[in-house]
Amino acid sequence: MRSRVLAIAGVTWTEAVRGRLWLVPVLAAAGLLLAGPRLQSVDDTGALKLAVVSVQVVIGFVVTLFAVLVGASQLRRDLDGRLGLTLFSKPLGPGRYLLGRWTGVLAIMGGATLIIALAGAVLLAWRFGGLPEVRATATAVRWDAVTAVGETLPDRDRRSSGMLSGAPGDGIRWHFSGLPTGRDLEVLVKVAVQGPDPLDPVRSCLAEITASPTAAGTPIVLALQPGSPYGGATRHRPAVPGKVLMAHRDAFHRDLTNDYCRLLLPAAAIGADGRAVLGLTRLESTTSMLVTHDAMQIGVDGGGFLANLLRGALVTLASAGLLTAWTLLLASLANLGVTLLGGLTLFFAGSALWTIQDTLDYERPSQVLTRLLVLCRDAMPNFDRFSISAELAAGHAVPWSVVGQAWLYYGTYSVIFLSLAWFALRRREL
Numbered sequence: 001m002r003s004r005v006l007a008i009a010g011v012t013w014t015e016a017v018r019g020r021l022w023l024v025p026v027l028a029a030a031g032l033l034l035a036g037p038r039l040q041s042v043d044d045t046g047a048l049k050l051a052v053v054s055v056q057v058v059i060g061f062v063v064t065l066f067a068v069l070v071g072a073s074q075l076r077r078d079l080d081g082r083l084g085l086t087l088f089s090k091p092l093g094p095g096r097y098l099l100g101r102w103t104g105v106l107a108i109m110g111g112a113t114l115i116i117a118l119a120g121a122v123l124l125a126w127r128f129g130g131l132p133e134v135r136a137t138a139t140a141v142r143w144d145a146v147t148a149v150g151e152t153l154p155d156r157d158r159r160s161s162g163m164l165s166g167a168p169g170d171g172i173r174w175h176f177s178g179l180p181t182g183r184d185l186e187v188l189v190k191v192a193v194q195g196p197d198p199l200d201p202v203r204s205c206l207a208e209i210t211a212s213p214t215a216a217g218t219p220i221v222l223a224l225q226p227g228s229p230y231g232g233a234t235r236h237r238p239a240v241p242g243k244v245l246m247a248h249r250d251a252f253h254r255d256l257t258n259d260y261c262r263l264l265l266p267a268a269a270i271g272a273d274g275r276a277v278l279g280l281t282r283l284e285s286t287t288s289m290l291v292t293h294d295a296m297q298i299g300v301d302g303g304g305f306l307a308n309l310l311r312g313a314l315v316t317l318a319s320a321g322l323l324t325a326w327t328l329l330l331a332s333l334a335n336l337g338v339t340l341l342g343g344l345t346l347f348f349a350g351s352a353l354w355t356i357q358d359t360l361d362y363e364r365p366s367q368v369l370t371r372l373l374v375l376c377r378d379a380m381p382n383f384d385r386f387s388i389s390a391e392l393a394a395g396h397a398v399p400w401s402v403v404g405q406a407w408l409y410y411g412t413y414s415v416i417f418l419s420l421a422w423f424a425l426r427r428r429e430l
Contacts, residue, residue, distance in 0.1 A: 008100020009107060016070060016108050024065065025112035028058050029119035036123040045258050048128055049393040055120030055309070056389035060316055062116060063109040067323035068343040071105040072331040076339070079331075094425035098328055098418055105324045106317060113313040121306045135256045136302035136397035137188065139294050140174035146279065152215075165288035171207075171281035173215065174296040179274045184267055186299035187211070187222060187278065188260035190249040192290035203248040205287040206240060209263055210279045213271035219279060220269045228262040243283065251292075256299070256395035265298060302397030311398040312388035318403075318410040319383050323347055325417035332424040349376075350383040381413050 016022070032055065039050050124131055145153040145162060148169030155162075164170050179185065193205045210219035221242050224231045230247040233239035244261055253259035270276045278296050282289055302308065326346055330339040356377045359365060365373065386406050388398060 004096045005100040005103060008097055009104035012070070012074060012101055012104025013107055015074060016104075021066070021070065021108065022111075025062055025115040028062050028112075029116050032058050032116065032119050033123055037127055044128070045255070048124070048132060049255075051120075051124055051127060052132060052393045053389045055116070055123070056312065056316075056392065058120070059113050059116050059313055060389075062112050063316055063320040064323065064347060066105065066109050066112060067320040068327055068340060068347070070108060071101045071324050072327040072339045072343065073336060075101060075328055075331040076336045095422045098421050098425070101328060102321070102324055102414070102418060106321055109317055109320050109324075113317065114310075117306070117309050117313055120309065124305070131305040132392075133257060133395060134302045134305050134308045134392070134397045135186075135188075135299045135395055136399065137256070137297040138176060138179060138300055139297055140278075141177050143172055143174045143293060143296075146171045146173055146281075159293075161290060161292045163288060163290055164282045166285070168283050168285045169281065171279055172291050172296075173277055173279040175215070176276045176278065176298060177274055179270050179276055179298060180300060181270055181272060181274055182267055185265040185270070186225065187263040187265045188256060188297045188299055189244075189246070189263065189280065189295060190253060190260045191246050191280075191295050192250045193246060193248040194288045194290065195286070204234070204237065205246050205289060206243050206283040207246045207289075208243055208281045208283060210281070211265055211269035212277050213269060213275060215277050217277070220266065222263040222265060222269075222278075225262040225264055229258045229260070231261040231263070246289070250290075254390075254394045254396075260297075262299075305392075308392060308398045311400065311403050312392055314403045315386050315388050315398070315406040318406040319381075319386075322381055322410040322413045322417070325414040325421070329417045329421040329424065332421045346381070347383060350381045353377055353380065353382050353384070381410065385409060 036051055036054065039047055039054065121131060143155055145155065147153065148167050152173070162172065164172070187209065189209060191205075191207075193203055195203075209222045211222055212219045223242075224244055231244040234245065237245060239245075244263070246261060249259050265276070265278075276298075278298075280291070280296065323343060323346065327339055327343040330342045334342075356373050360370065360373055360377070386402060391398060
């Protein structure tokens with residue numbers, strides 16, 4: 001069975017090469033290299049984010065185009081040319097044929113993705129003098145509030161955020177586990193700072209950040225990293241030795257490179273079992289801090305940017321594989337025009353599920369319409385489920401676990417659509 005599936009996949013690849021489909025990713029890569037240096041933003045940071053998103057957008061456009069066109073057009077050609085009568089006869093059968101076409105289209109999209117990704121890496125290295133830094137982060141397994149007199153208040157309600165206000169000296173302690181040992185790590189911190197009046201322009205608060213292997217251990221005051229985007233002296237406030245000046249950063253600030261205060265976590269502050277307790281103490285009474293569970297993170301090795309870009313491309317390929325299976329199903333039932341329209345309809349509808357949710361939340365539709373919208377929301381594949389472009393632009397690594405989740409989610413739909421396409425072709429053969 002495997003050899004027959006691979007044979008059909010090879011035929012799919014050969015037909016695409018003969019049709020000069022390879023020109024599409026080559027031209028897209030060339031356009032990216034030509035237009036990339038002209039991307040403008042308010043600063044270099046914004047331009048870098050825009051360039052990263054542009055690479056992902058070009059990859060998404062090309063693989064979506066191939067997913068809608070290649071497999072469906074080849075299947076319709078075989079059906080309309082009566083070639084299917086020969087291909088679907090034993091020992092091949094429609095199941096192996098469909099799986100071979102699907103695998104071949106995936107291989108074509110994978111090759112196109114590799115071409116564009118390499119071009120994007122060249123563009124970023126050329127434009128910005130090197131590839132962007134990507135970080136993976138570890139979050140705390142739990143956190144506790146600590147009063148100014150040293151009393152610990154465990155978070156039994158599993159709150160996602162907390163407010164530090166009133167007299168100075170209160171703070172939060174985050175408990176980490178499973179950290180790498182024997183080497184220094186990086187601490188990433190951000191909080192939302194508020195003044196006593198909503199109109200008060202106060203946007204910073206003096207704090208102390210410490211770490212120790214255990215809650216009972218002697219805390220070590222963490223030093224600010226030289227490359228930290230903030231935390232030291234400003235035009236209005238001088239630096240205080242051993243303290244950091246926390247700037248206001250709300251939930252919309254997610255860039256690990258520019259929105260987080262960065263400090264050095266020495267290896268001595270990490271236990272032999274990979275545990276560490278990090279604390280943040282507020283030192284000013286004129287301001288308050290809104291702290292979230294993930295306000296304190298520890299940076300670990302996230303791999304190179306190109307490796308993360310390719311892992312992000314695998315997520316995009318998973319969604320494109322779903323779209324390929326859907327168009328193969330439609331091509332088994334209708335002509336090429338209907339297939340293309342149906343493929344694009346599913347893609348655009350699955351990319352705008354947020355409009356359905358907004359309608360359910362704010363418009364208060366009738367009961368019948370509500371049930372219909374809920375059915376569409378729950379049954380339709382969500383092509384924006386994994387926001388890879390935003391994650392890479394913010395400096396977040398793309399772990400293999402996300403790739404696995406994407407293939408499990410989109411692969412389930414692919415199996416369903418391919419099964420329905422097999423049934424349709426079996427009925428057609430009869």
